[in-house]
Amino acid sequence: MSMRNIAIIAHVDHGKTTLVDCLLRQSGVFRDNQQVAERALDSNDLERERGITILAKCTSVLWQDLRLNIVDTPGHADFGGEVERILSMVDGVVVLVDAAEGPLPQTKFVVGKALKLGLRPIVVINKVDRPDARPDEVHEEIFDLFAALDATDAQLDFPTLFASGKLGWAAPALDAPRVDMTPLFELIRDHVPPPTVDEAGPFAMLATTLESNPYLGRLLTGRISSGTVKVNMPVKSLHRDGSLIEQTRVSKILAFRGLERVGIDQAEAGDIVALAGLAQTTVADTVCAVEVAEPIPAQPIDPPTLAMTFAVNDSPYAGREGDKVTSRMIRDRLMREAEGNVAIRVTPTADADAFEVAGRGELQLGILIETMRREGYELSISRPRVLYQSDPLTGQRQEPIEEVVVDVDEEFSGVVVNKLAERKGELAEMRPSGGGKVRLTMHVPSRGLIGYIGEFLTDTRGTGVMNRLFHGYAPYKGPIATRRTGVLISNGEGAAVAYALWNLEDRGPMLIEPGAKVYQGMIIGEHTRGTDLEVNVLKGKQLTNIRAAGKDEAVRLTPPIKLSLEKAIAYIDDDELVEVTPKTIRLRKRLLDPNDRKRAAKAADAG
Numbered sequence: 001m002s003m004r005n006i007a008i009i010a011h012v013d014h015g016k017t018t019l020v021d022c023l024l025r026q027s028g029v030f031r032d033n034q035q036v037a038e039r040a041l042d043s044n045d046l047e048r049e050r051g052i053t054i055l056a057k058c059t060s061v062l063w064q065d066l067r068l069n070i071v072d073t074p075g076h077a078d079f080g081g082e083v084e085r086i087l088s089m090v091d092g093v094v095v096l097v098d099a100a101e102g103p104l105p106q107t108k109f110v111v112g113k114a115l116k117l118g119l120r121p122i123v124v125i126n127k128v129d130r131p132d133a134r135p136d137e138v139h140e141e142i143f144d145l146f147a148a149l150d151a152t153d154a155q156l157d158f159p160t161l162f163a164s165g166k167l168g169w170a171a172p173a174l175d176a177p178r179v180d181m182t183p184l185f186e187l188i189r190d191h192v193p194p195p196t197v198d199e200a201g202p203f204a205m206l207a208t209t210l211e212s213n214p215y216l217g218r219l220l221t222g223r224i225s226s227g228t229v230k231v232n233m234p235v236k237s238l239h240r241d242g243s244l245i246e247q248t249r250v251s252k253i254l255a256f257r258g259l260e261r262v263g264i265d266q267a268e269a270g271d272i273v274a275l276a277g278l279a280q281t282t283v284a285d286t287v288c289a290v291e292v293a294e295p296i297p298a299q300p301i302d303p304p305t306l307a308m309t310f311a312v313n314d315s316p317y318a319g320r321e322g323d324k325v326t327s328r329m330i331r332d333r334l335m336r337e338a339e340g341n342v343a344i345r346v347t348p349t350a351d352a353d354a355f356e357v358a359g360r361g362e363l364q365l366g367i368l369i370e371t372m373r374r375e376g377y378e379l380s381i382s383r384p385r386v387l388y389q390s391d392p393l394t395g396q397r398q399e400p401i402e403e404v405v406v407d408v409d410e411e412f413s414g415v416v417v418n419k420l421a422e423r424k425g426e427l428a429e430m431r432p433s434g435g436g437k438v439r440l441t442m443h444v445p446s447r448g449l450i451g452y453i454g455e456f457l458t459d460t461r462g463t464g465v466m467n468r469l470f471h472g473y474a475p476y477k478g479p480i481a482t483r484r485t486g487v488l489i490s491n492g493e494g495a496a497v498a499y500a501l502w503n504l505e506d507r508g509p510m511l512i513e514p515g516a517k518v519y520q521g522m523i524i525g526e527h528t529r530g531t532d533l534e535v536n537v538l539k540g541k542q543l544t545n546i547r548a549a550g551k552d553e554a555v556r557l558t559p560p561i562k563l564s565l566e567k568a569i570a571y572i573d574d575d576e577l578v579e580v581t582p583k584t585i586r587l588r589k590r591l592l593d594p595n596d597r598k599r600a601a602k603a604a605d606a607g
Contacts (some may be wrong), residue, residue, distance in 0.1 A: 003270050004192045005223060007086055009110040010126075017124065019096060019165035020059065020070055026168065026181045027061035027068075034185035051266040058221060069256065069272045085208040085283060085342075087114055088298070089223040089272060092192030093506065094184075095121045095142070099133035099162075102141045102433075104405060114147045120155050121146075122191055124184065128174065131360040135174060159187055173257040182259060189439060193272035197225070202289035203227035203235070205275070206296040210283050210339065216276040218250055218339075222289065223272045225296060227289060229253060230266040237281035238295040244517045245285060251277035266324070283342045302493045303389075304345050305357035305400040305446050305470060308365055309382040309567070310334060312353035313579055315399040315588060316493060316519040322378035327353040330368050330379065333372060354401055360470065362450065366566040373440040373565075373580050381569060381578045382590075386447040389473060398473040400446040403428075405439065406456075409465040413438045415459045424477040443471055448480050451570030454468030482573065488525035489589060496537040502555045504535055509586065510560040512537075521592025523576065526561070534594060563587070575600070 008020060060069045071086050087093070090431075093114045097103050103111075114121060123142055125135050139160060146156055161183055163170035169178040204227060207220040229235070229250060236247040252259040254274040267273045281287060286295035312318075312327050319325045324333070331348075334355055338346040345358040359365045362384060369381060388397050404425070406416055410432075417427060418438065425444035433439040449468060456466055488507060490496075498514035510525040518524055518537055527533050563571060568578045568585050579586040591597045 002065065002189075002194055003067045003069065004188055005069045005071075005090040005195055005270070005272060006092045006188060006192055007090045007114075008094045008096060008109060010098075019124070019163070022165050023061055023068075023070065023184070024059065024166045027063045027185075037113035058256045060272075063189075066185070066189055068185075068188060071272075085298075087117055087119065088206065089208050090117060091195055092188065093121045094188070095123050096126050097123065097138055098130075099125050099128045099135045099138055099144055100130050101407075102134075102138045103145045108145060108149070109469050111145065113153055115146070115149050115151050120191070121158050122184075122187055123158050123160045124163050125160065126163050126165055128162045129167060134441070135162055159191055161187060161575055197224070198226035199228075199267075199269045201226035201231045202292050203233070203287060204288040204292055204296060204363065205229070205273075206298055207237075207281060207285050207287060210415055212336065212339075213276070218278060218281075219254070219276050220278055220281060220283075221272065221274040221275045222287070224267060224269045225564055226269050228266055228268050229273070229275070231418050234290055235278075236290055236292075237278060238285055238286045238288065238292075240295055240298050242293075242295050246280045247290070248277055248279065248280065249277050268493075282339060303387070304343065304360055305387055306361060306384045306450075307356050307358040307364065307387055308384045309349065309354050309380075309575075310357050311380040311382070312352070313378040313380050313581065314353075315380075315522075315579050315586070315592070316582075317517060317579075317586075318378060320377050321583045322373075322376045324375065330372075330377060331355060333375070335379065336409065337368060341368075361468075362566060362570065366569060369569075369580055370565055373582055376582055378579075378581045380588075381580060383572045383574055383576065384450055384569060386445070386450075388476070391475075397476045399476050400441050401471045401474045402446050402449060402468045403466045403471040404442045404444050404449070405469075406442070406464060407433060407437055407439050408460050410436055410438050412460045412464060413440060416440065416456065416464065417442075419443055419452070419459065420448070420453065423452065423480050443474075443478050443518065444468075445474075445480070446470075451482075451567075454567050484530060486527035486530050487523045487576075487587075488527050489532055489534045489594075490522045490524050490537055491520060491534045491594070492536060492538050493519040494538045496524065496558060497540045498555050499541045500537045500539045502557055504537065505534065505558060507533065509558070513560050514557065519588075519592070521585035521589045521594075523589065544571065 007412055023316055050442060058069060058071050060067060071090060095107065095111055096176065097107060112120065125138055127133065128135050145158065161170045161172060162174050162480050168180060170181050170184040171178050172183055203224065205222045205224045207222045209221045211219050213219050231250060231253055233250050234247065235250055237245040253264050253267050255264045255267060256272060261274065275287060278287065284298040310330060312330065313325060334346045334357060338344050343364065347356045349356055357365060365384065370381065372379065382560050386400055388399050390396065391398055404420065408416055423444055425442045427440065427442050427446055429441040431439055453466065496512055496514055496516045496518050501510055501514060504525065508526040508528040512518065512524045524537055563585065565580065565585055568587060572578055572587060575590050577588050577590050579588055589597060
């Protein structure tokens with residue numbers, strides 16, 4: 001049976017996972033009457049809620065006599081660590097582009113990686129049934145993008161299909177009959193080369209993803225590049241530098257068959273499988289037969305650009321909602337995450353109860369916090385800070401810069417450029433993108449983007465679309481102004497009273513509602529001035545037995561600002577923390593006692 005290994009790459013929301021659903025359905029993986037969740041590959045709750053792919057998934061379909069291993073990759077730059085490694089497993093890529101939006105930064109990021117590896121992409125222009133679709137212009141844009149990424153002549157001569165993943169058809173031309181996905185299956189068979197592997201050589205496989213399974217332990221997934229692996233066979237694993245990690249036996253081999261993973265007795269070169277039985281081997285290591293001496297070359301992983309401190313929750317309400325509250329539990333969970341997620345780095349701090357977690361972006365770290373919170377952990381999270389590095393030649397401090405591509409209505413372009421310029425952004429390109437919209441490309445320091453997305457949505461009345469991508473390191477751009485307002489801080493512990501909140505409304509918008517549990521040092525609202533203010537939210541109305549002539553004023557409260565986890569993390573200042581529990585997200589000062597805060601401020605001024 002012939003085999004093809006392909007990855008589907010695209011920007012977030014361009015329809016990758018829906019297209020894979022369609023291929024699974026049409027190749028007969030599902031029965032006609034089988035109930036299958038929409039976007040079957042987005043398996044965890046967060047992926048289903050947010051409609052994004054976080055972890056790369058493998059699946060496999062049989063079409064006629066062709067076994068097609070498909071890898072569905074994440075579309076966010078924060079999960080770029082996944083994408084680079086996965087491309088080393090495949091021999092071809094399907095680049096999926098939205099017929100209205102055209103190629104966006106994430107498309108550029110992944111396609112650039114694929115072209116560097118010498119892969120020849122197939123382009124699928126998806127969602128051509130959209131009312132605002134402009135397939136021909138998008139086709140031109142894709143060609144320009146490939147050319148800008150230094151594609152070879154062979155790569156520039158890419159085949160194109162027009163498709164609708166939702167309606168389940170693909171066609172070689174816009175006026176061709178629209179029946180099913182057969183043109184895509186045929187194109188993959190004819191255009192993508194079969195895996196180039198050494199079937200007769202000793203067994204070797206590069207581990208590209210890692211997960212832990214409650215029954216089988218650690219599972220390493222990768223493509224077998226030479227030889228055959230059998231259950232119970234002795235193997236060893238090698239680091240990228242060739243040093244030995246461990247020697248053990250393969251306890252189980254799992255192959256991908258449709259949406260299921262099936263145990264098999266042996267697997268040949270070229271197939272993508274998961275192996276169990278290796279205790280210390282991780283991503284980018286080589287699993288091989290005992291006689292192999294050289295590791296398979298692996299892609300280095302892009303460095304983390306942002307770090308946050310994850311600490312034990314030490315507020316007065318600690319331990320009331322979560323059941324995992326000790327530093328040992330938090331450390332074990334973070335170490336487990338760092339083991340499987342190579343783009344995350346965990347380091348202990350001077351404080352035994354706190355750990356520094358570095359990653360590729362706010363979204364990636366936000367998803368880790370949300371996952372831990374759902375598992376019952378309580379945490380205190382600090383404001384994200386960027387990781388600097390020094391120039392090896394001049395010793396000058398450098399900071400991470402991101403390429404930001406913004407699609408906005410023309411009337412909002414001025415305010416967006418101004419705001420990003422204040423955050424030390426530089427305009428690289430500005431061009432009309434049709435329909436009264438403008439596409440801006442800017443290079444902005446990562447620290448200038450922390451907390452900007454909420455402001456951006458307000459400035460563009462919710463119509464703007466912002467995409468960002470790690471661009472590189474550049475010399476430090478100087479100080480950037482952060483949040484301009486102070487906060488309202490509770491001076492006591494108890495339940496917030498509606499009358500007290502109503503009296504404080506002229507001080508600034510509230511972040512809590514009546515009845516919310518508060519404690520000393522907790523942030524309950526925003527102060528309209530630039531200073532912090534301690535307030536009493538526990539004080540009810542003084543009642544007397546003298547009846548007033550006028551009717552009592554009814555308390556009419558403005559609804560509070562509800563901060564999501566990502567917004568809360570971006571909102572806080574350096575001397576503040578986000579308290580995260582399974583049920584609540586609270587903002588607080590790092591030092592709860594007002595006297596401690598005054599001492600710390602004095603020490604900072606003196607220092």
